[in-house]
Amino acid sequence: MKARIAQLWRSMPVQLAMLLVLLFSSVSLISLAASYAVTQSSFEAAIRADLAQDMVGFHAAPNARAVALLVEAESRETDPNRLILSYLSPGGRLYGNGAIARDDEGYHILSLDSGRAQYSGQYHTLTATLYGGLLTIARSRAEIEALAQVFLNILWISLLPTVLIALSGGLYLARRSKRHVEVIGSTLDNLTTGELSARVEVGAGWSDDLIRIGDKVNQMALAQQASTLALRQVSSDIAHDLKTPIQRVSLHLEDLSGQIQGGDQAALVTRAQEELTGIASVFEALLQLAQVDTGSARARFAPVDLSALCQTLAEVYEPLATEKGQLIMVNVPADRVDVMGDRTLMGQMMANLIENALRHTPPDARVTLSLARQENTVELVVADDGPGIPSDERTKVLQRLYRLDRSRHTLGNGLGLSLVDAVVRLHGAHLVLEDNDPGLRVVILLRLQDLKRA
Amino acid sequence: MKLLVVEDDATTGTYIARGLREEGHSVDLMAEGQAGLIAATSGAYDVLIVDRMLPQIDGLTLLRTLRGAGNLTPVLFLTAMGNVEDRIAGLNAGADDYLVKPFAFGELSARVAALARRPQALEQDTVLRVADLEMHLISRKVTRADQAIELLPREFSLLEFLLRRKGRVQTRTMLLEGVWDLSFDPMTNVVETHISRLRAKVDRPFGCELIQTVRGAGYRIDE
Numbered sequence: 001m002k003a004r005i006a007q008l009w010r011s012m013p014v015q016l017a018m019l020l021v022l023l024f025s026s027v028s029l030i031s032l033a034a035s036y037a038v039t040q041s042s043f044e045a046a047i048r049a050d051l052a053q054d055m056v057g058f059h060a061a062p063n064a065r066a067v068a069l070l071v072e073a074e075s076r077e078t079d080p081n082r083l084i085l086s087y088l089s090p091g092g093r094l095y096g097n098g099a100i101a102r103d104d105e106g107y108h109i110l111s112l113d114s115g116r117a118q119y120s121g122q123y124h125t126l127t128a129t130l131y132g133g134l135l136t137i138a139r140s141r142a143e144i145e146a147l148a149q150v151f152l153n154i155l156w157i158s159l160l161p162t163v164l165i166a167l168s169g170g171l172y173l174a175r176r177s178k179r180h181v182e183v184i185g186s187t188l189d190n191l192t193t194g195e196l197s198a199r200v201e202v203g204a205g206w207s208d209d210l211i212r213i214g215d216k217v218n219q220m221a222l223a224q225q226a227s228t229l230a231l232r233q234v235s236s237d238i239a240h241d242l243k244t245p246i247q248r249v250s251l252h253l254e255d256l257s258g259q260i261q262g263g264d265q266a267a268l269v270t271r272a273q274e275e276l277t278g279i280a281s282v283f284e285a286l287l288q289l290a291q292v293d294t295g296s297a298r299a300r301f302a303p304v305d306l307s308a309l310c311q312t313l314a315e316v317y318e319p320l321a322t323e324k325g326q327l328i329m330v331n332v333p334a335d336r337v338d339v340m341g342d343r344t345l346m347g348q349m350m351a352n353l354i355e356n357a358l359r360h361t362p363p364d365a366r367v368t369l370s371l372a373r374q375e376n377t378v379e380l381v382v383a384d385d386g387p388g389i390p391s392d393e394r395t396k397v398l399q400r401l402y403r404l405d406r407s408r409h410t411l412g413n414g415l416g417l418s419l420v421d422a423v424v425r426l427h428g429a430h431l432v433l434e435d436n437d438p439g440l441r442v443v444i445l446l447r448l449q450d451l452k453r454a
Numbered sequence: 455m456k457l458l459v460v461e462d463d464a465t466t467g468t469y470i471a472r473g474l475r476e477e478g479h480s481v482d483l484m485a486e487g488q489a490g491l492i493a494a495t496s497g498a499y500d501v502l503i504v505d506r507m508l509p510q511i512d513g514l515t516l517l518r519t520l521r522g523a524g525n526l527t528p529v530l531f532l533t534a535m536g537n538v539e540d541r542i543a544g545l546n547a548g549a550d551d552y553l554v555k556p557f558a559f560g561e562l563s564a565r566v567a568a569l570a571r572r573p574q575a576l577e578q579d580t581v582l583r584v585a586d587l588e589m590h591l592i593s594r595k596v597t598r599a600d601q602a603i604e605l606l607p608r609e610f611s612l613l614e615f616l617l618r619r620k621g622r623v624q625t626r627t628m629l630l631e632g633v634w635d636l637s638f639d640p641m642t643n644v645v646e647t648h649i650s651r652l653r654a655k656v657d658r659p660f661g662c663e664l665i666q667t668v669r670g671a672g673y674r675i676d677e
Contacts, residue, residue: 251466347638
């Protein structure tokens with residue numbers, strides 16, 4: 001879930017939407033901030049003008065007594081939260097609805113009521129000496145502060161819907177294009193695993209660029225299919241052209257061996273026949289590898305019971321192992337363990353692994369065939385306790401015709417593990433060569449066949 | 455038996471034909487698909503041996519045409535490509551068996567014999583016999599010269615397979631396919647080890663070999 005969200009987040013439409021939201025928000029913020037600043041400063045100017053106007057009005061009074069009376073009269077009708085009038089008469093008496101006090105933190109405006117409470121909020125003040133007294137007029141900045149809230153509301157109201165619409169639009173597009181990208185992705189997966197008839201089916205509502213990519217994928221698949229077909233034809237021709245002479249030589253040798261009775265000549269013919277069998281087997285294995293790699297066997301996949309196949313192969317190789325003093329042990333579930341696959345190729349794959357194990361281990365070695373079912377995979381293991389394969393050579397042994405130095409003199413053509421690898425890839429499985437400490441442990445991880453779906 | 459070989463490679467064709475004639479069969483050899491098809495439809499053959507790659511009409515087309523015309527003569531298909539794909543293509547076209555090149559003549563001869571006379575022992579037979587060896591299929595008991603022989607289940611199947619094809623050579627790959635349902639060519643002598651175990655129980659104590667090795671071909675049980 002988390003990964004899916006992260007994946008959605010990284011998709012192009014969502015990122016585009018995010019970018020647009022960011023751009024739009026920034027522009028809105030800047031223009032709102034600018035108009036806020038302009039409005040605020042004009043409000044401030046208006047307050048200052050009002051203050052100056054007020055002051056002029058009081059200057060019209062003829063004497064200090066008149067000022068005091070005027071202040072008293074006016075302040076009675078005035079809300080101190082809006083306007084404060086304060087006159088300190090030359091006699092030291094305070095008239096009005098507030099007093100200016102000063103401490104370390106700055107100026108404060110205090111109420112003249114019994115509690116001497118302090119008025120909160122900011123005020124613009126203008127002070128002047130008038131007839132020996134000190135007249136202070138303070139107008140509240142509350143309106144300007146309220147302005148900030150108003151602008152903040154405007155910001156929310158204009159931005160929130162934009163952001164929501166842009167984001168949900170982006171997510172919708174992302175999910176849609178994700179589905180389309182997934183169609184392309186699964187086609188590519190099929191092509192990679194050799195199903196060359198796979199094509200991207202462009203649906204209605206696809207965006208132009210995805211349609212173009214889909215078309216390109218289809219063109220590529222078509223080219224690949226054509227070249228694979230050509231390759232198959234070529235390998236079929238080569239097989240025929242090379243196998244016919246091999247067939248002739250083989251028949252000549254058979255003829256010859258029938259005419260010679262014993263002796264060195266017969267031994268020589270036998271050796272030539274063995275060499276020819278070797279050549280034919282390498283040839284056959286290479287052809288088979290090429291064939292498996294085309295992935296066409298996938299069309300024939302059917303449920304294969306690995307449990308029974310392990311038992312059968314162990315049984316087939318048991319006398320051979322016993323003859324060499326080796327032991328084959330089987331550790332598989334008693335019931336069916338089905339995977340989708342080609343039984344012949346799987347059988348050959350397991351036979352190759354078992355033959356390898358028996359061939360490259362000393363007489364008292366143990367070879368274990370085991371099958372372990374996990375949630376929806378199955379682990380097929382062929383392990384031995386022989387000399388194993390050095391860790392730096394484990395990937396090389398899967399290469400065609402590669403052989404370990406110490407195995408050069410044993411039988412085998414260096415294609416056995418390559419075929420195992422090819423069959424594993426054909427089945428979309430996973431092959432790991434591990435240290436069995438001591439020995440080699442070949443682990444093949446296959447997807448379990450879902451019987452409910454089948 | 456009357457056999458038809460359709461093979462474009464003269465050396466291989468001649469050799470096969472000669473070998474089969476030496477075994478007492480009457481053999482016609484054709485080098486082209488068209489001629490092969492005409493011969494196959496007109497002559498009454500017991501078994502046809504057809505190469506896949508042929509000039510004019512290839513082996514697959516020949517087979518399909520033949521089967522399409524209702525001709526059910528057993529066909530052994532020869533192919534240079536040994537992969538499953540090709541085998542299936544051949545079998546789908548109507549071949550009864552296939553042989554991958556290069557093959558030994560013994561293998562070819564064994565498969566031709568198997569095609570011509572199948573099935574020999576009837577499915578409902580309950581006792582299979584060769585000389586003094588008896589296999590009771592219902593009680594799953596094996597006796598030789600009235601002495602009971604203890605066989606493991608798979609040894610029993612192997613012996614049954616040979617007995618049902620008494621007198622006919624069974625190659626290693628035929629045994630692997632028939633007894634274990636595995637179709638690949640093992641690089642080791644697995645089949646030999648099973649045969650030698652069976653011999654140790656069935657033949658060795660009695661001094662007379664019923665399970666015979668046919669050089670270059672396979673095994674046969676016979677008197």
